[in-house]
Amino acid sequence: MKKLLLFLFLNSYFGFSQKIMIGLFADHTLRSVDISFQNGLYIIFTDSTLQRITDSSGTHLKIEATEKGLRLNIAGVIYNCNSIKLIPEKVSNFFRIKPLNSNLKERLYEGELHVEKTEKNNLKIMNFIEMNDYLEGVVESEAGRGQLFEYYKVQSIISRTFALRNWNKHDKDGFNLCDQVHCQAYLHKRNAPKNTIDSAVNATSNFVLTYQDTSFAPTFFHANCGGQISDPEWVWNSSIGGLCTFNDPYCMNTKQGTWTKYIPLTVWKDYFKKTYDFPIEDSAYFSLLTNFKQDQRMSFFIHPQFGIPLRDIREEFRLKSTYFSVKLEGNNVVLIGRGFGHGVGLCQDGAMQMAKSGYSSEEILYFYYPNTRLREQNPIRK
Ligand SMILES: [Zn+2]
Ligand SMILES: [Zn+2]
Incomplete structure (x- = not known):
């Protein structure tokens, strides 16, 4: 029996x-x-x-x-x-x-x-x-509900490509990928039947983004670029083929497009003094710390010669992005920032906005990953 x-x-x-x-x-x-x-x-x-x-x-x-x-x-x-x-x-x-x-x-x-x-x-x-059931969970975890079908198709394709490109990322742990943002968030709540996310995953089944040589493209993404996509070199100190900086006109009029943060002046000064031995007693240098403009993205604070990466400041003060300017206001410094996330690859807010303006998933992908090709691959992975 x-x-x-x-x-x-x-x-x-x-x-x-x-x-x-x-x-x-x-x-x-x-x-x-x-x-x-x-x-x-x-x-x-x-x-x-x-x-x-x-x-x-x-x-x-x-x-x-x-x-x-x-x-x-x-x-x-x-x-x-x-x-x-x-x-x-x-x-x-x-x-x-x-x-x-x-x-x-x-x-x-x-x-x-x-x-x-x-x-x-x-x-x-x-x-x-x-794979498709996994991707339905990822797309919901990474993009939330209430987005358009074309956007969900974009998110499905980049999440599938990420999974295949990083197939061996957790080899030593005995699985392919983890359920955290370290890989891709996968906090699956089972979706209702016939919902838009599941339809988008199925409509793009087996589609991936590749380089010209058919190897899987790096499909990094982030919440909002603040109007300018980052060069991977500024974020991780190494270039990644096909990914570069360019202006994004689609994401600025969204909630995450801009942010402001107040930090007590003493905390700000102490950090640079202790961490970088910055000469805060000198009024000319002090003025540099409290008057910083970033019209285009930079990778270092003030000037590269000081060796202060913006990503370190972001981490220390838990900032939404490295794309900020600084000014003095009473006993605080005010950080006026743009965007949310590392800024490399696809900007989710921009892509959602493009979908709302009628762009197809293919057009959105080629805008954010300009040196790639969309391909249908054999579903059996050897
Ligand atoms: Zn992981
Ligand atoms: Zn953007």
Whole structure:
């Protein structure tokens, strides 16, 4: 009976093209989670043994990491093992996962759930999922709801390209990508049927951005460039083929287009004195610290000869961007800034605005990634 059920399960579930393994809750340390199921049945493996198939009455599982391995609790029955796999009967099934002893929220995911133990006796939680289902979660996490279809197509293509270009980024961890912004945010809340995000991912299925030589293009993006795309060299000290600086006329009349921040003058002075031994006692130098203009993006504060990268100031004062000017106002310095994020690659606010003005996804992609080609690739990754 078990074998027959397993055959029926696998027959209906397998046969899809490209799957990806994602590390979940990758920046958190978890010792135990609660899992429940929605929309259909799952088979449960401990190590390589088929233990049981969930019933439809809302089974809850508790998985805990211990010094000896994993401890799986299914309605009071305990299984000790080193790995657990939950495989859905059909792709539309989804499960809920809630970290215990933590204030992290419950999340919903489709696909398989794989659990192992880390060397430090914590849980390693992974989602093995169809590429398009993964991308639906990424597009929602990275772009939010309420955007236009053409914009979601853009976000789908750059997120797919990113996933394939960075396929081995977490090799040492045993998965392809993590669910954090370190890779791409993937905080999947399952979307309602026939929604715009899922349609956009499916409409652009297998489409990627490549260089002329067909290798995957670097598809960096950010929230708002403040009117000028950054050169990667200014942000990461190294150039990245195909990415360069240019003016973006589409993003300035948006919420994130401009920002202002007040910093007490003493805090501002102390930082430059302590970190860069800046001669603040000299009135000419002091004046440089409090009168700084950035009409076009720069990579260094005041002048390159002082060796103060703007990205260090951004990090220290948690600024939205490095694209700011400084003036003195009473006992404060006022930073008048533009944009949000590193500014490299595609500007999301600009791209959303282009979509609203009637540009196609292809036109938007070629504007932000001028040296690339849109290609349909074979869905099977070797
Ligand atoms: Zn990552
Ligand atoms: Zn922009």
